[in-house]
Amino acid sequence: MKRAFPILAAVTALLLAYAFYEAIWVAPMERTMGDVQRIFYYHVPSAWTAFLLFFVNLIASVIYLVRRNAKADAVALVTGEVGVVFCTVVLVTGPIWARPVWGIWWTWDIRLTTTLVLWLIYVSYLVLRRFSESSQTPKLAAVLAIFGALDVPLVYFSIWFFRTQHPQPVIGGGGSIDPRMLHVLLLNWLAFSCFALLVSWARYRLEMFKREVEEAEALESLLVAGSGAQISKTQIPLSREPQ
Amino acid sequence: MTESAATIRVTNLIKQFGRFAALRGVTAEFDSGRFHVILGDNGAGKTTLLRALAGLADPTRGEISIFDKNPHEACREIGYMAHPSLLYDEMSGMENLRYFARLYDIAGDARSSEAIRSVGLDPELSRPVGKYSQGMRQRMSLARAILHDPKILLLDEPFSNVDVHSAQEMVGLLKQMRDAGKTIFVVTHQAALLEGAADEFIWMQAGQIVDRTRHLVPDPAGRA
Amino acid sequence: MTESAATIRVTNLIKQFGRFAALRGVTAEFDSGRFHVILGDNGAGKTTLLRALAGLADPTRGEISIFDKNPHEACREIGYMAHPSLLYDEMSGMENLRYFARLYDIAGDARSSEAIRSVGLDPELSRPVGKYSQGMRQRMSLARAILHDPKILLLDEPFSNVDVHSAQEMVGLLKQMRDAGKTIFVVTHQAALLEGAADEFIWMQAGQIVDRTRHLVPDPAGRA
Amino acid sequence: MSSLRSITLATLTKDVRLEWRSKDAINSMLFFSLLVVVIFSFSFDPNAEESRQIAGGLIWVAFLFAAVVALNQTWARELRNQVLDAYRVSPAPANALFMAKVLGNFILVSLLEGLMAPLFMIFYNLRALGPAWQLIPVALLGTWALVVNGTFFAAMSLRTRSREIMLPLLLFPISIPAVQSMVEATRIILTGDGAARFWIVLLLTYDVVFTTACLALFETILQAE
Amino acid sequence: MSSLRSITLATLTKDVRLEWRSKDAINSMLFFSLLVVVIFSFSFDPNAEESRQIAGGLIWVAFLFAAVVALNQTWARELRNQVLDAYRVSPAPANALFMAKVLGNFILVSLLEGLMAPLFMIFYNLRALGPAWQLIPVALLGTWALVVNGTFFAAMSLRTRSREIMLPLLLFPISIPAVQSMVEATRIILTGDGAARFWIVLLLTYDVVFTTACLALFETILQAE
Numbered sequence A: 001m002k003r004a005f006p007i008l009a010a011v012t013a014l015l016l017a018y019a020f021y022e023a024i025w026v027a028p029m030e031r032t033m034g035d036v037q038r039i040f041y042y043h044v045p046s047a048w049t050a051f052l053l054f055f056v057n058l059i060a061s062v063i064y065l066v067r068r069n070a071k072a073d074a075v076a077l078v079t080g081e082v083g084v085v086f087c088t089v090v091l092v093t094g095p096i097w098a099r100p101v102w103g104i105w106w107t108w109d110i111r112l113t114t115t116l117v118l119w120l121i122y123v124s125y126l127v128l129r130r131f132s133e134s135s136q137t138p139k140l141a142a143v144l145a146i147f148g149a150l151d152v153p154l155v156y157f158s159i160w161f162f163r164t165q166h167p168q169p170v171i172g173g174g175g176s177i178d179p180r181m182l183h184v185l186l187l188n189w190l191a192f193s194c195f196a197l198l199v200s201w202a203r204y205r206l207e208m209f210k211r212e213v214e215e216a217e218a219l220e221s222l223l224v225a226g227s228g229a230q231i232s233k234t235q236i237p238l239s240r241e242p243q
Numbered sequence B, C: 001m002t003e004s005a006a007t008i009r010v011t012n013l014i015k016q017f018g019r020f021a022a023l024r025g026v027t028a029e030f031d032s033g034r035f036h037v038i039l040g041d042n043g044a045g046k047t048t049l050l051r052a053l054a055g056l057a058d059p060t061r062g063e064i065s066i067f068d069k070n071p072h073e074a075c076r077e078i079g080y081m082a083h084p085s086l087l088y089d090e091m092s093g094m095e096n097l098r099y100f101a102r103l104y105d106i107a108g109d110a111r112s113s114e115a116i117r118s119v120g121l122d123p124e125l126s127r128p129v130g131k132y133s134q135g136m137r138q139r140m141s142l143a144r145a146i147l148h149d150p151k152i153l154l155l156d157e158p159f160s161n162v163d164v165h166s167a168q169e170m171v172g173l174l175k176q177m178r179d180a181g182k183t184i185f186v187v188t189h190q191a192a193l194l195e196g197a198a199d200e201f202i203w204m205q206a207g208q209i210v211d212r213t214r215h216l217v218p219d220p221a222g223r224a
Numbered sequence D, E: 001m002s003s004l005r006s007i008t009l010a011t012l013t014k015d016v017r018l019e020w021r022s023k024d025a026i027n028s029m030l031f032f033s034l035l036v037v038v039i040f041s042f043s044f045d046p047n048a049e050e051s052r053q054i055a056g057g058l059i060w061v062a063f064l065f066a067a068v069v070a071l072n073q074t075w076a077r078e079l080r081n082q083v084l085d086a087y088r089v090s091p092a093p094a095n096a097l098f099m100a101k102v103l104g105n106f107i108l109v110s111l112l113e114g115l116m117a118p119l120f121m122i123f124y125n126l127r128a129l130g131p132a133w134q135l136i137p138v139a140l141l142g143t144w145a146l147v148v149n150g151t152f153f154a155a156m157s158l159r160t161r162s163r164e165i166m167l168p169l170l171l172f173p174i175s176i177p178a179v180q181s182m183v184e185a186t187r188i189i190l191t192g193d194g195a196a197r198f199w200i201v202l203l204l205t206y207d208v209v210f211t212t213a214c215l216a217l218f219e220t221i222l223q224a225e
């Protein structure tokens, strides 16, 4: 187990490098959009990875609520954080791509809007975690995660009627794509997933470590650290009030 | 005094607030029908222990069993009184108790006025609780805790701000309740008030129970 | 003890809340440099009297003169401690005092940490006051009251919720301050704590001063 | 079950009575909404055609913000003297408290809407070209959607720093589909082009889903200390 | 006088520090602004010509909302544990407290405005056709007007019994001239037809008059128990 982490790190680095090479030099150039289209290999895998992470977040949150398992909570926290990062990548690469091909940075299109709302929901999740003062933050956060997950399909329906400008889904959506592009795309996705796993894992270990340290510190901080007990360190005298 | 079976069992209770642990492994058993007094310095963890027993603070680790149930399930048997009054400042005492009686499914006002009278206040007082004097508020808070006639009373400094005469009456009331079979826990810094009345004194220090004595001894064994 | 001139003069003080009068004509003179203890049942009007002296409650009728000034003008000479802590829950003790020091135009942190240390707390404690235990908060509140080294101290139940040992230390502190020439008023229900220390016991009942005694007599004349 | 109903009722009665004594929430809401109407009427010449297009948005944004102001105070009273603890140690079901608070807020916000809607109609010369009666289910369902989630998140933000600002942060992202449906439905009804049915059904779904979720999870929130 | 300044500063620093406790405060405010803008764009089609017409009104509604949320909690902190009493027994001048609160709210609301305005500009494709720099004095003066009266009335509502009905009834008519000036000035600047000078001067007058009045009367309000 100890050795799995460096191995994963090495594999991820190799995969990312190879996928980068494939995306930039090997994949065929798109006819109408030109080289800008290569952003595709980062845009789409990021989106898929973010979805995956948010899904894991939901599962972990449910597990936490049922089992009260601290590990599940750490997983939820970590996937929330990393998911927001990947979602941000989508929201940044999207407009960068949109500007040259559509001529605008942003439009209220169904796919764009759902992504934005998804991002908003999970940012509010992180804000709650950051601002909570309760020792029960995990519970509150898990509940919010479930609310967020329930909201997503509704968001999707509520903007169903927006005219769309964004390409249809590649897989299962009936769109057609050059198989070589698809190959590169899937490769990139694999690399991104490994990367996400790697980062989440590191973050998870850090989080668990932080909690252990906190607990140890808590139990050690004896009376001197705690209260105004210095003056009465010696003994608690009894009341001598005559009644 | 008959030794009854332990009804409250606390096992290795730890309560952590961030970097600080207010309870560091409390293990104890308490018999029912007895009058326990919890003593200790400021910050020793007495309030935290009481809140855990009342089911208000989920312990970080450890277990509490009350009549073999957890504190939440046993909530009907528990009466809790805290530092803050746990009353609505804008309503009169009677209105407050009437509302809380509904929460415990107690019908009629009889029980509410009985509770108010038993702490030496007047059920007719129409002033809102926010305008009571500190000691009156404290007593009304006790009335709220005993309203549903619980088997276990958890009282956090019930005598602070109460005048000596009324405090003695409150002790009398508690003694009566103990004799009627209730289990009573009182946190206080005025232990002398309870010298004759209490069955056991429990000493806390730095988040742990350091000693339990039958009488109020000046220097209980085992204390540093 | 030398008899100094009366520095606080209260003349026929009446404080009315709607239909109810909490003070019904209090007339008294208090000498400076003495330690006064105000005793009385709950609702007797002790807190109301103290608030009037501090300038927080405008009397309905009657006059207060402190060093021949009204309480507002004399505010620099008065230190007031109340039931509620009068502290910001979100700031640490030191941060609180640092702020209040600014209000009194006291420069530097030295005085603040001195005040905190004198009530037996640690100026380094970084926890916000809201997370202190009840007794710790009470002591910090006393530290706030003595911060600007006032000539007159008005303390409303300073010992409630404070553990016995610390209470005795607080009494010691007050005795020292009295010896340094301060005038001290303490409202309390734990009069026994002050038996040796206080110069005078003032008994209130139903909004009036009914007796003033030198010693803590069990049943002072004039009390029902 | 009967205890759920009776406790809900008791809590609701108490809240209404206390609110009636102080009138805190209704006042700040009223003031806010009046100013909003005034601001809009200054900033905008009510030309019938245009106003109909955006009136739906205006009205609902005003109500959303007013509701947030009111919701922020929902739990304030329970926090003073920690009365909430008294509720938590009692055997009363958490959901009774929740339902009472939701109903209280619902009444309050509906009342406000009842007062404000005519004002809006007058200021903007609005007349619905579609079936006007549909505005009523839209308003009721929409208000419920705002209030049920708002009450829930207000309870959640009790345990956080800077409570007041937390509520919109949590509430707005989750409310987007509801707001969208309310606005669209209102616009369709006012302009009369198209049918609002889809939006009403969506709103209903939203209400059902989130009311269920809130009832299922409120106990957890309440007991989290 | 110097004590007025130093105590104002001390109080302001304390308030800002408490607001600022967490570095996340600014982030959460940014997020809040983003949410408000997003909610608006769900309610109004930002591409529509009409919504640009009322953008001035929209922006001020959003700011007003932020201000009300901020004002509502101005005194809350001083009331908990009755810290206000500690201020009242101290020799510190009442106006120092008032100025500190006003400045604190002013900074908070201005900051939010500074964050929200660019977002509005982007999402609504706004571009001022008149002299854009004038928006800055309008925003500053308008914010000051909202905040100075808002803080004063919030303090007033802490004490008086009759405040219930008084508060909205007083504050509302008093605020209308300010609100009208802000909105008109903004509209004129955005559309570019006419000069906003009259409104800016009106706003300035309003600010001067009410700041003076508040400073003259705050002591009375504070000491009333």
Ligand code: HEM
Binding pocket: A040, A043, A044, A047, A048, A090, A091, A093, A094, A095, A097, A098, A099, A101, A102, A105, A106, A107, A111, A112, A113, A115, A116, A166, A167, A168, A169, A170, A171
């Ligand atoms: C402006 C912000 C944009 C955002 C927020 C965005 C968001 C997304 C998301 C979330 C996905 C994954 C959806 C899914 O698989 O269901 C996606 C996929 C995709 N995006 Fe974008 N996008 C943006 C702009 C663009 C632009 C400008 C283009 C190119 C014209 C583009 C082309 C694609 C393509 C080809 C896919 C893959 C189709 C698929 O499998 O779904 N996107 N985008």
Ligand SMILES: Nc1ncnc2c1ncn2[C@@H]1O[C@H](COP(=O)(O)OP(=O)(O)OP(=O)(O)O)[C@@H](O)[C@H]1O
Binding pocket: A226, A227, B017, B020, B021, B022, B040, B041, B042, B043, B044, B045, B046, B047, B048, B049, C127, C131, C132, C133, C134, C135, C136, C161, C163
């Ligand atoms: N929510 C909290 N967060 C952080 N620390 C806390 C919290 N509540 C209590 N503490 C700390 O835990 C310790 C024990 O507090 P507790 O209130 O149980 O003391 P106590 O024995 O009741 O004291 P007192 O006699 O003064 O009431 C104190 O040092 C206190 O500061």
Ligand SMILES: Nc1ncnc2c1ncn2[C@@H]1O[C@H](COP(=O)(O)OP(=O)(O)OP(=O)(O)O)[C@@H](O)[C@H]1O
Binding pocket: B127, B131, B132, B133, B134, B135, B136, B161, B163, C017, C018, C020, C021, C022, C040, C041, C042, C043, C044, C045, C046, C047, C048, C049
């Ligand atoms: N703001 C108020 N409005 C109405 N009545 C009040 C108000 N403040 C105090 N009272 C009443 O005045 C009486 C005296 O109150 P006060 O607080 O002075 O009593 P006290 O002597 O301090 O009592 P305790 O020992 O319980 O603190 C009480 O009956 C109280 O209910």
Ligand SMILES: [Mg+2]
Binding pocket: B046, B047, B048, B156, C133, C134, C135
């Ligand atoms: Mg305690």
Ligand SMILES: [Mg+2]
Binding pocket: B133, B134, B135, C046, C047, C048, C156
């Ligand atoms: Mg008192």
